[in-house]
Amino acid sequence: MSHLDHTPSTPGKFKIDKSPYYSRTRWHSSAAKLTLWSFLFVALIFLFFYRSPSSSSNNPPSSDPSRRYLASTTWSGAAWEKRVRTSARIRSRNGFSVLVTGAAGFVGTHVSSALKRRGDGVLGIDNFNDYYDPTLKRARQALLERSGVLIVEGDINDVALLKKLFDMVPFTHVMHLAAQAGVRYAMQNPGSYVHSNIAGFVSLLEVCKDANPQPAIVWASSSSVYGLNTKVPFSEKDRTDQPASLYAATKKAGEEIAHTYNHIYGLSLTGLRFFTVYGPWGRPDMAYFFFTKDILKGKSIPIFEAANHGTVARDFTYIDDIVKGCLGSLDTAQKSTGSGGKKKGPAQLRVFNLGNTSPVPVTDLVSILERLLKVKAKRNVMKLPRNGDVPYTHANISYAQKEFGYKPTTDLQTGLKKFVRWYLSYYGDKKAVVR
Ligand SMILES: O=C(O)[C@H]1O[C@H](OP(=O)(O)OP(=O)(O)OC[C@H]2O[C@@H](n3ccc(=O)[nH]c3=O)[C@H](O)[C@@H]2O)[C@H](O)[C@@H](O)[C@@H]1O
CATH class of the missing domain: 3.40.50.720 (NAD(P)-binding Rossmann-like Domain)
Incomplete structure (x- = not known):
């Protein structure tokens, strides 16, 4: 206690008072200072742990900005x-x-x-x-x-x-x-x-x-x-x-x-x-999903083709x-x-x-969607971009x-039918809000 009382928090800020005859007033002011500094110290510790991701069990993490x-x-x-x-x-x-x-x-x-x-x-x-x-x-x-x-x-x-x-x-x-x-x-x-x-x-x-x-x-x-x-x-x-x-x-x-x-x-x-x-409840970032959305909106859809007008195909698998x-x-x-x-x-x-x-060519996937949706797609055929896509998969x-x-x-025709049915019932009139 007395040690803390007489040690400056910032070196050189105060001189250590070595007198044994300190007054009662002075003791009170030191005690007040100690209380203040202790409070600040505890508050800092609290703030540190509250914000620390490792102690985030009560908070959603934000480690990926x-x-x-x-x-x-x-x-x-x-x-x-x-x-x-x-x-x-x-x-x-x-x-x-x-x-x-x-x-x-x-x-x-x-x-x-x-x-x-x-x-x-x-x-x-x-x-x-x-x-x-x-x-x-x-x-x-x-x-x-x-x-x-x-x-x-x-x-x-x-x-x-x-x-x-x-x-x-x-x-x-x-x-x-x-x-x-x-x-x-x-x-x-x-x-x-x-x-x-x-x-x-x-x-x-x-x-x-x-x-x-x-x-x-x-x-x-x-x-x-x-x-x-x-x-x-x-x-x-x-x-x-x-x-x-x-x-x-x-x-x-x-x-x-x-x-x-x-x-x-x-x-x-x-x-x-x-x-x-x-399939139903699928991912909106996937081609079959956003093709459906865009065909219904009358927007053109980009269809990739491989080198020399080669087919791009996927081994589409039903959920x-x-x-x-x-x-x-x-x-x-x-x-x-x-x-x-x-x-x-x-x-x-x-x-x-x-x-x-x-495997089914992506062009066939689009044809199936056209039949199910009863809407003709605006096809924008383009070269497979260099973005990591591969031309073909087959398991x-x-x-x-x-x-x-x-x-x-489940073949693609049957699976897409179930998907389209779900899509129409889920989004109904809310097509515009699908991101
Ligand atoms: O099989 C997998 O492992 C992967 O399957 C999908 O990846 P992908 O096959 O590329 O699925 P989509 O993004 O739906 O593309 C399907 C096909 O449509 C073609 N595509 C995609 C987008 C587009 O605008 N136009 C287009 O023709 C792609 O080249 C691909 O051949 C998933 O998105 C991955 O998360 C998953 O891991």
Whole structure:
């Protein structure tokens, strides 16, 4: 006390008073100063921790300045914890308790809903970023809430939040679908791909490897990892060391990161290479979606063609087939072998193609849409820009077929019919507001 009283806060500002005969008034003023400085010190500490991202469990993270998060929820309180536990509670014999990241996304919503329907416990997490219209994500969230799935608003880079969720729920599985998607957007916002697909994945794996029990993880890779590979159909054994976009490179990096966490910590990891997934509640940034919107508005649509008027085609895969592939992967995922950060034995490491096995030219996709919408498209055919797109994708699915009987059953015509029906009922007269 006396030491603090007599030590200047700023060296050289005061002289230390060494007199033993200090007056009562002087003691009072020193005590007042001490109180003032202590108060300021505590206030500074409070401010530091309040603003620090690492302590953000009660606040949405803002670590990616290029992204606007719309979260405002607090992650605490008995009522909130009860909702988390209720959502994650298993309701069937031998059911799973699954943390679904990116649950308000297109694939995340469908997978969460299918898991819940069969009696698994499901807890979602999503940061509701504005890469595309967040109101669509909110509508998916409302849909899931009605079936008893809670989506926690938060970012997978928030380790404190993830830890908190694992402390509350001993998840048996993680279905990791949170990602920065889209091939062409990677040239506009490269940082968001590193933030979500690399840093976010690592932060999730860090928490999973420390968890006890460790969950088995199934996660979304992408057909884009085949990049400039020309051998068709694409097999999991083909080379994937020539990504054509930063998006593809981050997904490929994810596959290598998965290998590392499997090797060091015994995490069971399954990567799914999705092939151009489409369907109801889809992503507005994808061609089939914004073509629909623009055809209806009478706007021209850019249709890419390869060199020498070559065809650009995709192995378009309907969402219900993808959901079957996700559930089949979860059902055949073996347990992780480690616990609390220590490996106890070798663990499963897999990668599967999930495609439709019948590529369709983009021009045919447009023709199908024209018939379904009964509107002629204004086609603006142009050379495939150098933006990371590849001319052709085609999945060999024999590995997934062998492991869990994966067999896609929906052709593009049938799938697009379901999409268009959903689109018209969802947007109705609100077409103009689709971003
Ligand atoms: O399969 C995948 O792994 C990837 O599938 C899609 O990527 P992409 O196939 O490029 O899907 P779209 O953006 O919907 O494009 C579909 C086709 O339309 C073509 N396209 C796209 C945009 C456009 O304006 N015009 C056009 O002709 C593309 O070249 C492509 O052949 C997703 O956007 C990725 O997130 C996903 O990882």
